[in-house]
Amino acid sequence: MEEKNAKKKLSLKERWKDKRERAKIELMLYGIFFLVIIIFARISSSMSTNIPKDNDINNTFIDEITDNYQYDIDITIDNNKYKYSGKKLGNNMSITRIVGTKEEYFYQMNDKYYILDTKGNYILTTAEDIYPYIEYRYLNINNIKQFIKLGTKNDTVYSVKVSDIVLNNNSADTITLTVNEEDKNIQIDYTNLFKIDNSNINKAEVNIKYSNINSINSLEE
Known part of the structure; x- marks a missing residue:
């Protein structure tokens, strides 16, 4: 002791x-x-991990896209294919939806949506009626810009963690955005994001081609 x-x-x-x-x-x-x-x-x-990336989109065609352009969208959800096309001018937008051989026409004026009926009248409808296969937020160029800014860039491909998009999500899975500057085209693989709500989805891809950027004077064909 x-x-x-x-x-x-x-x-x-x-x-x-x-x-x-x-x-x-x-x-x-x-x-x-x-x-x-x-x-x-x-x-x-x-x-x-928590510091958001801020990829510079200045001097790219993406930065030029605001509220004046023409668009063609191809959507693939598993074995199903859908097409949207039209023009955007300010807060207004013409929308053509093609599913199989069926074409339907819509119009957006500010925050209201209209569908062209069989008598040639545009009748009030909802965004959900126009985009039942995929929510418009995933086609909106402003959201796409945000995804790109958050992504990890490898050549022309931006990988974005699902956890950076969905609050309180810890998944290491990613979505990818492939940007073709020459063709003014963005291809987005949303599969891992959509699996959160529907685990049976095996493929969810969106391809958007932009044209006549800042050259649209009218929504008339």
Whole structure:
């Protein structure tokens, strides 16, 4: 007991002179050092993961697209294919939907939507009626721009984590956006995002081709 009490009373300098005590001190210091390294690495990793990327889209055709353009959209959901085309001018947009051999015509004026009936009249409808296969938010150029800014770029492909799009989602899965500057085309693979609500989906792809950017003067054909 007296020997243990004597060791407790040793000063740090005296303990350092004792080989056994020095070994204990060195071991403790090494442990603290490695613990600090691990904590720092985890904090750095967390910060780099949570900091949103901001890919520069300036001087690209994507940056030019605002509210004046023509569009052609091809949608593939598993084995089903849908087409949309039309023009956008300001807050108004003409919309043609093709499913199989059936064509339907719609019109958006500000925040209201209309469908052309068999008598040639545009009747009030909803966005859900026009886009029952995929919500318009996934076709909206403003949202697509945000996805691209969040993505990790590899040549012309931007990979975006689903967790960066969906709140409180920890998935490491990604969606991809492939940008063709020459053809003014964006191909988006939404499969992993859509699987959140429907695990049976095996394929959800959107291909959008833009033309006549900032050259539309009228929505009339």
